[in-house]
Amino acid sequence: MLQRIYDWVDERMDITPLWRDIADHEVPEHVNPAHHFSAFIYCFGGLTFFVTVIQILSGMFLTMYYVPDIINAYESVYYLQSEVAFGAIVRAMHHWGASVVIVMMFLHTLRVFFTGAYKKPRELNWVVGVLIFFVMLGLGLTGYLLPWDMKAYFATVVALEIMETVPIIGESLRTLLQGGEIVGAQTLARFFAIHVFFLPGALLGLLAAHFIMIRRQGISGPL
Amino acid sequence: MSEKNHNVSRRQFLTYTLTGVGGFMAAGMLMPMVRMAVDPVLDAAAEGDMNYLVEFDELGEEPIRRELTYEADDGWYESEQIETIYVYRDGDDVVALSAVCTHLGCTVSWEGSEDYPEMFYCPCHFGLYERDGTNVEGTPPTEPLHRYEYEIRDGAVYVGQSEPQ
Numbered sequence: 475m476l477q478r479i480y481d482w483v484d485e486r487m488d489i490t491p492l493w494r495d496i497a498d499h500e501v502p503e504h505v506n507p508a509h510h511f512s513a514f515i516y517c518f519g520g521l522t523f524f525v526t527v528i529q530i531l532s533g534m535f536l537t538m539y540y541v542p543d544i545i546n547a548y549e550s551v552y553y554l555q556s557e558v559a560f561g562a563i564v565r566a567m568h569h570w571g572a573s574v575v576i577v578m579m580f581l582h583t584l585r586v587f588f589t590g591a592y593k594k595p596r597e598l599n600w601v602v603g604v605l606i607f608f609v610m611l612g613l614g615l616t617g618y619l620l621p622w623d624m625k626a627y628f629a630t631v632v633a634l635e636i637m638e639t640v641p642i643i644g645e646s647l648r649t650l651l652q653g654g655e656i657v658g659a660q661t662l663a664r665f666f667a668i669h670v671f672f673l674p675g676a677l678l679g680l681l682a683a684h685f686i687m688i689r690r691q692g693i694s695g696p697l
Numbered sequence: 698m699s700e701k702n703h704n705v706s707r708r709q710f711l712t713y714t715l716t717g718v719g720g721f722m723a724a725g726m727l728m729p730m731v732r733m734a735v736d737p738v739l740d741a742a743a744e745g746d747m748n749y750l751v752e753f754d755e756l757g758e759e760p761i762r763r764e765l766t767y768e769a770d771d772g773w774y775e776s777e778q779i780e781t782i783y784v785y786r787d788g789d790d791v792v793a794l795s796a797v798c799t800h801l802g803c804t805v806s807w808e809g810s811e812d813y814p815e816m817f818y819c820p821c822h823f824g825l826y827e828r829d830g831t832n833v834e835g836t837p838p839t840e841p842l843h844r845y846e847y848e849i850r851d852g853a854v855y856v857g858q859s860e861p862q
């Protein structure tokens with residue numbers, strides 16, 4: 475049945491080359507854990523992506539219950555955590571995934587560094603990777619405020635204080651992120667917008683660039 | 698299985714196992730999220746409280762309009778709900794009808810049109826109902842006005858949920 479639907483579409487639109495391009499590529503022996511178990515270090519990039527997918531999905535579902543407003547934010551998080559079936563699990567996925575993604579990304583970076591995979595011709599991909607790293611940190615920072623509890627509030631106060639110490643632009647930077655005179659309603663709305671629209675958008679673009687470059691340049695050679 | 702009796706090729710076997718394992722993992726990942734999203738559908742509606750509507754003595758044969766205000770649980774929010782009710786006495790019985798038109802939900806009113814005395818009239822598409830809430834043939838509504846279950850405590854009328862008649 476599925477095969478026949480596929481054939482029907484393929485006959486008209488020739489979709490096979492589309493996914494063949496993505497799926498068919500060489501996996502060199504030195505990155506295949508089936509050949510050398512130590513090659514599992516090459517999995518961290520993929521694992522980072524996997525956790526990112528979980529983050530995006532669980533985040534989408536969390537916004538069904540969450541409201542970015544100082545009166546209701548905490549209440550809505552409390553409600554989805556304690557009243558909604560599986561709400562606690564989905565929030566836990568997003569909560570722990572946020573940390574796991576950083577760990578995986580860090581391990582991936584170590585692997586790239588120690589195998590020298592960042593060298594010519596892959597310098598640009600390293601640069602994009604570092605940008606992804608910063609976007610991820612930004613996502614962590616902005617997401618931290620959203621539950622609007624004591625920890626979230628004071629962590630953000632401190633983060634904004636730190637930003638203010640940047641020479642020359644520090645003060646404007648703080649106001650820009652804070653959105654108002656105090657850390658409050660406008661800050662929360664801003665952080666929410668940055669967390670769910672701006673940074674994920676940037677992240678998807680950077681990830682696309684990251685992956686296209688790997689496919690163009692192939693996986694770096696063995697040590 | 699004997700050597701000659703291969704019905705499943707190596708490649709097919711791999712496809713099946715990988716799709717199976719992959720599907721299982723994807724399902725494990727998505728199940729909590731989907732279950733969370735559909736929770737409002739599976740959550741049984743809470744048993745409503747009985748709310749004070751009117752004193753029994755105030756009621757006569759003529760339907761009177763009353764606004765019922767009550768606090769409704771709305772997730773993390775308590776919201777004030779207002780329902781319009783027409784209530785009258787029918788012997789010892791109390792009839793409390795919801796003023797929500799069963800066509801598309803406008804609010805009906807008793808004798809709302811001079812052309813139709815002794816009837817509930819809906820201005821939106823000219824729906825008509827008899828005094829007991831029965832919809833009049835030939836007008837848009839397809840069922841009678843919903844009726845509230847009620848209770849009399851200390852000479853006052855309390856109403857619960859409205860149900861289709």
Ligand code: FES
Pocket residue numbers: 798799800801802803819820821822823824837838
């Ligand atoms: S909504 Fe009342 S007649 Fe259509």
